[in-house]
Amino acid sequence: MIVTLTANPSIDRTINLTGPLQRGAVHRASAATSHPGGKGVNVSRVVTAAGKRSIAVLPGNPGEPILLALDEAGIDHRGISHPGTARVNLTVTEPDGTTTKINEPGAALPPETLAALTACLQDLAGSAVWVVLSGSLPPGVPADWYADLVTALRVGPTQIAVDTSDAPLLALAARFPSAAPDLIKPNATELGQLTGLDGAELELAAEHGDPLPTARAARSLIEAGGPRAVLATLGAAGAVLVNDEGAWHATTPPIAPRSTVGAGDSSLAGYLLADLQNAGPADRLAWAVSYGSAAAALPGTALPSPHHTQPGAVTVTALNPVIGNH
Ligand SMILES: O=P(O)(O)OC[C@@]1(O)O[C@H](CO)[C@@H](O)[C@@H]1O
Numbered sequence: 001m002i003v004t005l006t007a008n009p010s011i012d013r014t015i016n017l018t019g020p021l022q023r024g025a026v027h028r029a030s031a032a033t034s035h036p037g038g039k040g041v042n043v044s045r046v047v048t049a050a051g052k053r054s055i056a057v058l059p060g061n062p063g064e065p066i067l068l069a070l071d072e073a074g075i076d077h078r079g080i081s082h083p084g085t086a087r088v089n090l091t092v093t094e095p096d097g098t099t100t101k102i103n104e105p106g107a108a109l110p111p112e113t114l115a116a117l118t119a120c121l122q123d124l125a126g127s128a129v130w131v132v133l134s135g136s137l138p139p140g141v142p143a144d145w146y147a148d149l150v151t152a153l154r155v156g157p158t159q160i161a162v163d164t165s166d167a168p169l170l171a172l173a174a175r176f177p178s179a180a181p182d183l184i185k186p187n188a189t190e191l192g193q194l195t196g197l198d199g200a201e202l203e204l205a206a207e208h209g210d211p212l213p214t215a216r217a218a219r220s221l222i223e224a225g226g227p228r229a230v231l232a233t234l235g236a237a238g239a240v241l242v243n244d245e246g247a248w249h250a251t252t253p254p255i256a257p258r259s260t261v262g263a264g265d266s267s268l269a270g271y272l273l274a275d276l277q278n279a280g281p282a283d284r285l286a287w288a289v290s291y292g293s294a295a296a297a298l299p300g301t302a303l304p305s306p307h308h309t310q311p312g313a314v315t316v317t318a319l320n321p322v323i324g325n326h
Pocket residue numbers: 008010012036037038039042089101103134135136137261262263264265301
């Protein structure tokens with residue numbers, strides 16, 4: 001089973017425009033859809049769609065729209081009562097695939113809700129292969145809460161993955177090695193935040209066929225006592241996986257992107273789904289990029305099912321000798 005935590009869930013509202021977005025103009029949308037979202041919820045959606053067990057843990061009151069939407073989508077969840085309601089995040093997509101996203105800050109969570117979320121995760125962790133802590137932290141939550149959770153959940157063989165950015169990511173890294181997760185999934189910007197490098201340059205180098213700067217940056221985190229593995233997603237340039245056993249870069253055949261929302265979450269879910277099948281690192285990476293690329297080819301916040309993916313079409317290259325693995 002894969003348990004996910006989404007501390008700052010959202011109803012993801014997608015508006016499709018018939019032409020380019022223009023500031024200050026009135027647009028008539030051609031369609032609008034809503035999905036229950038937030039990064040951990042998205043991982044649970046993809047894992048569930050693949051027929052594997054997942055439970056999404058999130059703040060949510062009985063009858064709250066996000067919990068009703070999860071019921072309707074058949075996503076097993078544990079809603080922890082809280083004083084607010086889930087935010088609504090807006091995605092605007094243009095016909096050429098350009099995606100603009102506006103995320104609300106989310107409802108503040110008081111210490112009692114954090115304690116109840118922690119207790120719920122501790123309850124479920126014993127029966128989980130992975131616990132995934134994903135997304136931003138809403139107002140009122142200390143930036144180092146993920147670091148606290150990694151420490152609190154570190155019992156038995158359960159593995160912990162973290163996918164976050166900005167202050168919570170830096171606060172987690174400040175607590176390495178004691179709060180080091182098994183896996184982190186930064187994008188290039190987040191890898192830049194962690195290593196002091198320019199994320200845009202890392203991604204550009206990979207786009208030009210040189211994923212080594214990304215692999216070296218990821219390796220530096222592991223060698224400094226950080227996570228056991230880094231899955232760095234690089235948009236159209238695929239992804240890099242670095243762990244104790246080596247380093248790999250993977251790319252998919254080109255796609256026509258329709259909405260990149262949820263692509264990173266789908267990559268993480270693909271990686272975990274392959275891990276549930278005891279796949280080796282190169283295959284885990286192939287599944288990750290195949291799920292990420294399938295998500296980018298789907299509209300709005302629609303997420304991939306196995307039939308959308310083609311892990312066999314992914315090119316995986318080992319980078320080990322070049323970055324000096326043992
Ligand atoms: O504001 P956060 O928590 O960083 O991200 C939230 C979010 O943008 O992430 C998902 C896509 O990855 C969406 O479902 C959701 O709207």
